[in-house]
Amino acid sequence: MGLAERLLGSPEKQFIMYGGKGGLGKTTFSAATAYYLANKGKRVLVFSVDPQASLSDIFERDIFGQGNVEIAPNLFACEVDADRRIAEYQQEIRQKIMDMYGMAKVPDEIESYIAASSAEPAMEESAIFDAVVDIVVEGGFDYYIYDLVPLGHALYYLSMGSIYDAWLNKITGLREQMREYDEVIATMQSDDEISEDKIYEELVYIKNRIGTASQIMTDPQRTSFYFVLTPEEMIINDTRKAADLFGKFGVPMSGYIVNRVIPVEELTGDLPSYLRNRVEMQVGCLDNIRKIFGKDVLGYVPEFDNEVKGMDAIRRMAETMFGEKLT
Ligand SMILES: Nc1ncnc2c1ncn2[C@@H]1O[C@H](COP(=O)(O)OP(=O)(O)OP(=O)(O)O)[C@@H](O)[C@H]1O
Ligand SMILES: [Mg+2]
Incomplete structure (x- = not known):
């Protein structure tokens, strides 16, 4: 299917993502791709x-x-436990409060405030985003495969990077401009302005962190993003819309992989009508997929006779996806 050459032939594209609607095979393809690359001697996360x-x-x-x-x-x-990261973050806050005021225990009112903050959706998202930044910035692997959550959410996380980026650029840009006047106002500088500079430094730090992660994820030189779809009309339409949106956020699109194609050649004899209808429907949809996505379709993966679970099944999936016998 050419997927093997694409991945192994461009080692600078270290970041691989499979996107798509819920339940179409993102995790399956992520695991199989990881298996394949590791089998080829690459260090994969x-x-x-x-x-x-x-x-x-x-x-x-x-x-x-x-x-x-x-x-x-x-x-x-690696599976990030966002809840635990939130708990760790809260513990850090507790420790800081105790250290700062020399207390052995955080007062109840403050404790209830800390507890309430974990219910904030923003807290979970920030913990998740932070975890991804950590992984991407830390390094140490030849390839990173980011097993994404279903489309809408994934789009949100990815877009968050570029939104933060634009926002922080604006703020840091303004601060830089203000710095030009610093010499003039140096004699008038108050404590307020010193602490503002601390905020500025913190912003630049956050910007660089998020910037690094989001730049990598949207950098066509370093990232490949594959859409998983199945031959069903609604899925085709949704994939098309999502691809447009991802494109708007600058996510580099590398191609489409069609999953769960019923292997017609294995069907013999009289088929029950439900199965015959399904096969006919798939044939029509596969025609549409070819018309819509053309040469961007990198491969077709058949429906397996069983759930893809465990190393043997993952290997079998990798062999099918990459068209090679593996050990
Ligand atoms: N080609 C296939 N043949 C048979 N079963 C498959 C195939 N591809 C995926 N599956 C099965 O479909 C189910 C969903 O697959 P998977 O978990 O990879 O989807 P997903 O896109 O990661 O879902 P989610 O959006 O919930 O993360 C799993 O039980 C998997 O084993
Ligand atoms: Mg999944």
């Missing part, structure tokens, strides 16, 4: 921020919240 712990499911190993777990030689998997 496949990671997810999904609280569903679907990497634990597919690898049949409990890796949730355990950091980078080595699943097989060269193959590492």
